Amino acid sequence: MGGCALKPAVDDLDPMPAATELTPDPIIISGYPESVPEAPPVSDVDLWGRVRNGFALDLEVENARIVAQRNWYSRHPAYLTRISSRAERYLHHIVEQAEARGMPLELVLLPVVESAFDPFAYSHGRASGPWQFIPSTGKHFGLEQDWWADQRRDIVASTEAALTYLQQLANRFDGDWLLALASYNAGAGNVSRAITRNRNAGKPTDYWSLQLPRETMAYVPKLLALAQIVRDPEQFGLDIPAIADEPYFTSIDVGGQIDLAQAAEMADISLEELYLLNPAFNRWATSPNGPHRLLIPVSHADRFAERISALPPEQRMRWQRYSIRPGDNLIAIARAHDTTPAVLREINHLRGNTIVAGRTLLIPQPSRDPGSYSLSADARLDARQNRAISGRRQLAHQVASGETLWEIARRYRVGVRELAAWNQMAPGDTLRVGQQLAVWTEQSATAAPASRPDMVRRVHYSVRRGDSLYAIANRFNVSVNQISAWNKINGQRYLQPGQQLTLYVDIRDAP
The missing domain is CATH 3.10.350.10 (LysM domain)
Structure with a gap:
């Protein structure tokens, strides 16, 4: 990877003097639902104990940078409770993977520092997922990112990539895990240059002696402070909720693309729970390109596997047959149906964007109203906005x-x-x-487009039989031209029943 950092510095979202204050979430938290996991495993053994037994870094070190981070955790006990609840779905898998590689188990706490264990976290440096990969580094480690899914958020794939990257960094710095951690944050090139500067000046070259970016100066102390607290929470007057030392999920091969709402019903879990276990998916269905697997709570896995094996492939997705009209183009059709030209080309075996009037296109359709997919990319954006x-x-x-x-x-x-x-x-x-x-x-600001009133909300509208653009515009007190512009459609074209429209409506005028 050379000097390519996982992500640029993000700590300046919440400025922190490295020796005085901790900011544990230098990210944009994107609507993570604070809900208790639906199907917690039953175990008398606390996973945190297993984590403590695998600690291998020097946790006896004490300096002002570590104390500052530790003091913040001590003043915010609810933070650790919230993090423990989020981690309950994912931590057992991460621990198992780190143990299998013989890595220090302090590293399994890194998603706390990186993302607060929010798989939907997205930083202003374009880093995404629990391990906060930027796009280029994610692709380097095989994490695909497309319209359907972003594997930087995939728990299994991103954990494998992150641990591989950390091991490579440790190897580069002769097994020094503190330098590896600093490199994960700032980039190995930056750390190497800092080492060279110190060596040329006759100074020590350990992590604590290096002059690194401000965020990186606090990054390693954050992790070590957290590990000290996990090792002995009572010493610092804290309580960390137990997590059962049992697998929370298992991976089930679904054989192909499937509607996520249908999959949740077959697993007898909520759609929200399915998204939280499979946060890579951007849309209402799994990716047609795979990997064709879903993570399902262990207690529901056998039931789901039995049902999915009995489901015919043609019943796993809902399809609409669209008859191509003169003047249609693939881009406009894709936009009108909340998909992409690439998806339509792949499904309909098209080599380019050329389509022929009178022929039929197969278009994938969600089985539920789009608003039901509460953690899809569109729904999370809507909630955030x-x-x-x-x-x-x-x-x-x-x-x-x-x-x-x-x-x-x-x-x-x-x-x-x-x-x-x-x-x-x-x-x-x-x-x-x-x-x-x-x-x-x-409230006092006046600069705003005159045509856009306040209290505007995005509305997903499914076209009904007999609807027209004029009728819909009249119903929502908007213009036909606005609907056409928002949805990139020709105002003279006929609408199709089931076609999805996006409207921006003043809620005071909504029907």
């Missing part, structure tokens, strides 16, 4: 050609990182023409 902020009002901004986040933020007098966070983006992400952004301005 509409999360009320005290003292601010919400405005909607439609991205025009050539606009940047910086220009839009300046127009509304808000911060670029704020604007990105409200829309589940990173400041460096590319904007799309027509993209709808939520902007939370100060």
